[in-house]
Amino acid sequence: MNTQSYTARRVLPSQQFISAMRQRFGGDFSTAEAVCGQHGRDESAMPPVPPDAVLFAQTTDQVAEAVKLCRAYRVPIIPFGTGTSLEGHLFAIHGGLSIDLSGMNHVLAVRPEDLDATVQAGVTRKRLNNELHGTGLFFPIDPGADASLGGMAATRASGTNAVRYGTMRDNVLGMTVVTADGRIIKTGSRARKSAAGYDLTRLFIGSEGTLGVITELTVRLYPIPEAISAAVCAFPMIADAVNSVIQTIQLGVPVARIELLDAMAIKAINRHSKTALRESPTLFFEFHGSPAGVGEQARAVQSIAGEHGGMDFDWATRPEDRSRLWQARHDAYYACLGLRPGSRALTTDVCVPISRLAECIVESVADVAASGMIAPLVGHVGDGNFHMAILVDPDDSGDLERAHGLSARMVERALRMEGSCTGEHGIGIGKQKYLALEHGEAAIDVMRSVKCALDPDNLMNPGKILPPA
Numbered sequence: 001m002n003t004q005s006y007t008a009r010r011v012l013p014s015q016q017f018i019s020a021m022r023q024r025f026g027g028d029f030s031t032a033e034a035v036c037g038q039h040g041r042d043e044s045a046m047p048p049v050p051p052d053a054v055l056f057a058q059t060t061d062q063v064a065e066a067v068k069l070c071r072a073y074r075v076p077i078i079p080f081g082t083g084t085s086l087e088g089h090l091f092a093i094h095g096g097l098s099i100d101l102s103g104m105n106h107v108l109a110v111r112p113e114d115l116d117a118t119v120q121a122g123v124t125r126k127r128l129n130n131e132l133h134g135t136g137l138f139f140p141i142d143p144g145a146d147a148s149l150g151g152m153a154a155t156r157a158s159g160t161n162a163v164r165y166g167t168m169r170d171n172v173l174g175m176t177v178v179t180a181d182g183r184i185i186k187t188g189s190r191a192r193k194s195a196a197g198y199d200l201t202r203l204f205i206g207s208e209g210t211l212g213v214i215t216e217l218t219v220r221l222y223p224i225p226e227a228i229s230a231a232v233c234a235f236p237m238i239a240d241a242v243n244s245v246i247q248t249i250q251l252g253v254p255v256a257r258i259e260l261l262d263a264m265a266i267k268a269i270n271r272h273s274k275t276a277l278r279e280s281p282t283l284f285f286e287f288h289g290s291p292a293g294v295g296e297q298a299r300a301v302q303s304i305a306g307e308h309g310g311m312d313f314d315w316a317t318r319p320e321d322r323s324r325l326w327q328a329r330h331d332a333y334y335a336c337l338g339l340r341p342g343s344r345a346l347t348t349d350v351c352v353p354i355s356r357l358a359e360c361i362v363e364s365v366a367d368v369a370a371s372g373m374i375a376p377l378v379g380h381v382g383d384g385n386f387h388m389a390i391l392v393d394p395d396d397s398g399d400l401e402r403a404h405g406l407s408a409r410m411v412e413r414a415l416r417m418e419g420s421c422t423g424e425h426g427i428g429i430g431k432q433k434y435l436a437l438e439h440g441e442a443a444i445d446v447m448r449s450v451k452c453a454l455d456p457d458n459l460m461n462p463g464k465i466l467p468p469a
Contacts, residue, residue: 010095013052017073021053021097024065028056039078039098042085043145043333044430045344045392045400051078051092056100060176060184060215063099067213068182070097076459077180079209081151082124086347087428089155089208093463099213101150107131108216116173116190118218121150128219137221140165143424144330150214155426156206160329163249163382164256164288165222167424169205176216177204180455190218203450208426209461211454225256225288229298230316230325233305238262238281238365238377240308242358244301245283245381247308249354253300257286258382259329262365265336265376272335273328278312283381284329286322329378336376336389343374345389346403350414351423354384360417361386364410371406385423412437432467 021029030036031053040050052075057063070077076096083090092098104120107128111117112135119128124146128139141152143159151157153175158167165171174188177200187200204211235241238260245258260283261269267279283305287297302313316322328335337343352360361377368375368388379386388410390403411421411434421427421434436444448466451458 010052010092011074012095013075013097014073017069017075018053020069020073021055021066024069025055025062028058028062030054030056036098039080039083039090039100040092042083042088042090043345044086044088045346045394045403046088046091046430047394049088049091049093051098052095054080054098054100056103058103060104060178063101063178063213063215064182064184066097066099067178067180070459071181071457074457074459076462077209077213078461079150079154079213081122081148081154082146084145084147085151085155085428086349086425087422087430089426089428089461089464091429093429096459101148101213101215104215110135110137110221112137112221114190115221115223116218117221118216119149121153121215121217122148124148125152132221136224138224139171139219140222141168141171144333149217149219153205153214153217154207154209156424158380158383158385158424160257160259160326160380162380162385163258164254169202171220172201172205173218173220174201175204175214175218177212177214179212180457180460185212188218206426208428208464210451210465211460213460225294227289227291227294228319228322229287229294230322231285231287231298231301231313232277232282232316232325233285233302233310233313234278234280234282235305235311236280236309239358239362240310241281241283242361242381244305244308244310246354246357247304248301249382251300251304253297253304254289255285255297255301255382256288257284258380259284260377260379260381260386261329261332262377264339264374265332265378268335268339268376269328269332272338273324273331275324275328280311284325286326332376332378333389337391339376340374340391342393343391344394346392346400346407347425348388348390348407348410349385349423349425350410350419350421351383351385352414352417352419356417356419357381357384357386360413360419363413364388367406367409371402373402373406375406380423383423384419427465429464432465435465435467
């Protein structure tokens with residue numbers, strides 16, 4: 001996707017809008033080139049597209065006032081969390097105002113007796129878990145990056161724990177949202193279930209800022225397990241590792257995490273994190289429960305892995321060893337970039353039914369090998385989701401074309417297997433062309449109707465998710 005083609009459509013905000021914003025928000029509003037530049041880039045390989053101005057919001061009321069001014073002057077609005085998205089969600093492809101929510105970073109309430117917490121949208125997952133220290137509770141959704149919870153809800157994030165705890169869709173009870181006309185609405189409730197009206201919470205989750213700005217969330221919390229154990233196991237071939245995962249899931253072993261890294265990804269994290277893992281396809285496991293239950297789960301998985309040629313099954317029960325292991329996994333994205341210095345990563349995140357996972361991965365690995373590209377593989381394979389980080393020279397058009405070809409074939413392969421073009425990164429601008437292939441034109445028309453009803457002026461993150469009509 002060449003984002004440069006969008007810049008011709010920009011309409012610069014009027015001086016009246018700039019003056020009105022400065023008068024209302026003072027130093028929290030900026031048009032400085034450096035500030036705008038920071039808010040026009042994400043972690044993708046696409047060239048940045050900065051906004052025309054940035055507001056550092058502090059309260060929901062400020063967001064509502066800014067949205068009303070944007071509507072009055074027809075200025076596009078792009079919500080900004082921590083900048084860790086991967087599909088161009090933050091790019092101001094029609095210009096406009098970036099509303100930075102990182103200053104809205106307060107944990108408003110923790111209710112241990114109800115296993116929930118209410119937070120502002122700029123609170124990151126690590127910040128929330130630090131606040132929960134001593135309560136015996138934790139928030140499990142872990143996409144790797146220390147993303148903001150508002151951004152995680154907007155992109156329907158999941159991550160390494162999804163196989164046991166679900167995704168953001170399953171763990172947000174309610175939200176405060178500023179709609180495109182500046183109204184402040186509350187969705188959901190703190191009740192564990194409700195049959196009252198349309199499910200607006202789930203409507204805004206995954207909407208990528210195209211329907212409104214999420215400013216507060218109430219999320220589920222979980223008791224910290226009595227016992228936690230991690231394990232690592234290497235395999236001769238990637239198909240052996242994947243087949244072990246499939247059998248583990250089909251037998252109902254209640255693992256908390258199952259992560260797959262291919263030999264190239266293991267090589268990268270050995271270099272980056274100073275680990276000494278066997279450079280073969282490898283599964284990382286984590287088990288939660290009672291001491292007896294964790295031991296039973298680990299032994300069952302070790303037996304399954306052994307049937308598929310698993311080697312070096314190594315347990316890590318000390319917290320410091322588990323933390324080092326999972327930190328190495330979380331650093332895999334940056335570690336893989338080190339395999340080709342100066343490169344950017346075109347990331348993929350297809351998801352398929354678990355029974356088709358081995359077939360999809362093996363075909364994708366063969367496709368990469370034939371292309372000559374460098375594309376380490378990591379995956380939350382417990383729920384059928386995997387990623388390839390296709391390393392590209394962002395200044396080499398031929399390199400980018402080959403990478404996009406690989407990505408397109410991977411998506412088409414996943415859709416052919418009744419899967420999805422994106423398991424967790426979202427659509428943004430990077431995957432718009434696949435949306436109709438996955439859902440059909442009739443479903444896209446319904447999505448456009450929802451967008452038009454809630455944002456008739458098309459000011460909320462315009463140009464994202466829905467392909468041009």
